[in-house]
Each structure stands twice: as structure tokens, then as C-alpha cells.
Amino acid sequence: MKTFATLFAQLDETKKTSDKIKYLSSYFQLAKPMDKLWTIALFSGRRPKRAVTTTQLRHWAAERAEIPLWLFEDCYRVVGDLAEALALILPPAQRTSDYSLDDWIVWLRALHEVPSDQRKPHIIRAWDQLPVQQCFLFNKLITGGFRVGVSQKLMTRALAQATGQDAATLAHRLMGNWTPETTTWAKLIESDNSETDLSRPYPFYLAHGLEVRDNRTLGDRPIMVPETGLASGDTQKTDPATAQLGPCQHWRAEWKWDGIRGQIILRDGNVYVWSRGEELITDRFPEFTELATLLPDGTVLDGEILAWKADRPMPFNALQKRIGRKTVPKKLRDDAPVVLMAYDLLEHHGQDIRAQPYDRRRAHLTALFAALPDTGPLRLSQQLVFETWVDLAGARAGARAAGTEGVMIKRQDSAYGVGRKTGDWWKWKLDPLTIDAVMIYAQAGHGRRATLYSDFTFALWQGEDLVPFTKAYSGLTDAELAKISKWVRKNTLQRFGPVRQVTPHHVFEIAFEGLHESPRHKSGVALRFPRMRRWRHDKVVQQANTLDDLKEMLSRYG
Secondary structure, eight states, X not given: OHHHXXXXXXXXXXXXXXXXXXXXXXXXXXXXXXXXXXXXXXXXXXOOOOOSOHHHHHHHHHHHHTOOHHHHHHHHHHHOOHHXXXXXXXXXXXXXXXXXXXXXXXXXXXXXXXXXXXXXXHHHHHHTTOOHHHHHHHHHHHHOOOOSSOOHHHHHHHHHHHHOOOHHHHHHHTSSSXXXXXXXXXXXXXXXXXXXXXXXXXXXXXXXXXXXXXXXXXXXXXXXXXXXXXXXXXXXXXXXXXXXXXXXXXXXXXXXXXXXXXXXXXXXXXXXXXXXXXXXXXXXXXGGGGGGGTSXXXXXXXXXXXXEETTEEOOHHHHHHHHTOSSOOHHHHHHSOEEEEEEEXXXXXXXXXXXXXXXXXXXXXXXXXXXXXXXXXXXXXXXXXXXXXXXXXXXXXXXXXXXXXXXXXXXXXXXXXXXXXXXXXXXXXXXXXXXXXXXXXXXXXXXXXXXXXXXXXXXXEETTEEEEEEEEOXXXXXXXXXXXXXXXXXXXXXXXXXXXXXXXXXXXXXXXXXEEEOTTSTTSEEEESXXXXXXXXXXXXXXXXXXXXXXXXXXXXO
């Protein structure tokens, strides 16, 4: 574990990409094969099955440290990370283990064979032989992910440097349903012919977001003035877009669909459905199995899985009901049938065509759909027609009415790359929906925000009453958080555990991406991705919106 702990500390202490690649590359050259394999797995979200609960760990650690549980909980709140809090409050190691990362994971797998009521002494013995940094990582193995600022792309670059192999080839090998229990370092990384996995998807190519710098409009259409320089204008002389991105004729656009990004793979007569999160989700969408008889073998489509009815997308909430299910009953399939809105073709008749220009891939995709029936679980994402950037801005304004999130802009000669590459693909999302609400509850944050109130509950007017409708914790600056925290302490009406009810006084503009009916909420409405957009110092609480205003938005956009 010492070697892995050293790597983790090095990665955690630098923000430089070049340093992270150097440290990872050195580790991949020197560490044991199984340690290297588990490191890749852990940093890409593949972790051992949990053997004990976090509640058990908190109780056992407090007991081992001989402190009351409430004191540990206070420490945890300030530290902000459970694995770190556990490591810090435990007594110093009585002896040092020479177990490697792989040895400890084998140990954890064996712990599953121990009856659950007999696992406590095993965990405590492990704690007693691990120094603080190694104990922290051991706790991470038990409790969850390793957030250390190592993206899949960065890890692939380090592997390429360490092994001398092509980064794109390695990125493809690391996709799919492998685990360290089902492969080896040699088979996955070093073999000339990496293990054949017919279900293996390609790495997803991602777009950068366009951020508008001002709010100027042309009639009722917004003028595009993003940070990239994309802007409106009818002539090449005055159009900043021409200077920054070239003529709009070099670009293609389509709707940005609001669903689950996925790949559908047909190889050797079998259909596989992968999410962007590298989760095999074929069983959750049985509608796609019929594609085995519709698509030519050796086809990989990239697109958006959408709940689809009456020839238009249903709200994302309809799709969300299917996401967490391993099996989907017929009623749910009937209520929320799905399609793949295909917008790219990655493999054609068994050939990887990602390096071909976008227009050529699109031509293959269009020809493929021309041979398919009009019904079924596939749709072709139609391209938007525009002659100027102002035309595209006008199209974007109609995105919400079309049930989409905005528009995608893709360079006509772009290859299908790996991860995010600046310059080829852009997403220009709609501005969020907003509503003005009153803050009524506040709760302290975790970690560096433990001394600040950063989690708030907001309410809308219903007659003379304020009805809570959402929570939000992001959007304020550090200075604003310090100011509102000071106010909360002086204006608390009641306390409910860590939550403070405060005097209704401050109005905030709440931004969100969508909304839907929810019987679980007192307001009857749930928001998607709520956050604080502005502290409305210019408004008094009586000027906040009403619950009827929110329900009117629900009728229009829900």
C-alpha cells in the first residue's frame, strides 16, 4: 500500500497535468502488475464491493479512539471526508503492514466470507497496522471513490507514456465491462491483441459549452457572444464568429437532446447498450433487442436514449423512472417507451470509422437509416438548417418548445475523438428557467464549508404562507456565503438538529434546468439541478414569486 499511498499523495499535491502524468507514468513502470491494474480500476470508478456500512465504521472508529460518537460526527463535519476523518481520529498504528494495494483488496474480498456480525475485529486489526495516509486509502477502498483529479484521458496519456502504446488504442481497451478479477495487466494493456470483448464501447467524444458574455438581443432573438468568440453578424467583415470559428458553412448543427448519452453496439448478432458512465444497461431497455434483426452486424451508434411518445421526447423524468431498474415491467415500457436518437456512426460493417470526417460519418449514418423502417426504437437526429449565426440563435430560441436543451454545433470535418477537445464540438444550451424565492432554512456545509451555512431551503408564496419547494447549495461566492452565514446566526428562529429556521427576509433567484410533478414534495413540484443564480438584494420577500407561478411554468415546460 505504501507505493500506492505515495502516488496518491503526489497526485493530490499538484494541479499540473504534466506532473500528474509524470507521477502516474513512473508508477505504471515500477508497480506490481495487479497493483497497476487495480489503480486503473479505482481511478475509473471500478471498486471492490462494500463489506461494511459507513454507520458501522463511524461507531467502530469512535469506540477505538475512545471518544463519543457525537464528537466524531463533529470532526467528520469539519473534515468533510469520511475516510479522512476515520484515519485522523484513530490511534497511531501499532505496527506497519507490508501489504500491497492488491493484497488489501484480496483481504477485503475475503472479508465478505466472514459473518457480518464478526467483521468488526478484522477492520480494527487492519486499522491498527496502517499509518494515517495508508489508513485513509484503506478507508477509501471500503467507503467509495477516489476523487484525485485524474481523468480517464489523463490516465490514458500516462499509460501511453509508460508503455509506448497509442493513447487512443489504450482508451478503447479501458472501456467496457472488465474488472481486475476478470483480466490481467498483460492481457488488458501489454498484449498486441487485447482481449476481444464484443460488447466493448468506444470512448465518448464530448463537447465544450458555449458561455454567453452579455445579454444583447436582436429583436426577440439573442445575439451569440460566447467566450469562444462565436457571435452574430450577417457579413464576414463584422462577424466575430467568422474570425474565431470560420464561416458558419463549415459547421453543422442539431438539437441537444435531453436524455441518456449512450452507444448501441451490434456485434456477432448481439445487441449491447452502454451509457456514457460506462455502465452496461442493455437489460433496462429491452426495446433495443430487436435491432439485432434491423442493423447490419458490426454497427456502433452514438446517440441519446429518450423516452419518446407521440413523435416527440417526453420529459426527462419519464426516462428517470427506468434508470434505476434492472428489469422493466411492461406497464412502465408502455408508459415510457424509449428510442435512441442517433447522431453519429462509430463503427460501420465492423470497421472503426471514427477518424473519418463528420460529414462522411453522417452520410453513412443517413444511408443506414434510409434502409430502416420508419417505426421502431431508432430515430435519426435531424440537422438544423442555418445560413448565419443569427439563424442558429433563432433556432436555439425554439429548443424548449421542441423538448430539447439547446443546440449542438459540430465542425464538418471533425473526427470522433476521445474525451473533450477544444474547437470541434460545442454545446449551446438554453438559458435556465428561473424563479425568485425566499430563504427559510439554512444548514452548515461539510469540509471547508463546515463553518459556513451553504445549504438552503427556499419557499414560494401561497396566499399568506410560504411553501418550501426546493433546496440549493451552489451558486454563491465565498464572500456571499460568509455574509449570509453571519446573518443566519443572528436571525435563527428555531433549530432542528443541524438545520436552522430563519426569519424570511432574503430573496434569491433560483435557476433550474427543468421541473416535473412530484407528490413527494409539499409544493407538488420538483426541480432539476436547482442552484442559486443571484442574491436579490433589490427585492423584499413580498416580491418573491408564488407557487402558482411555479405551477404555470410546470404547465408550460413540465
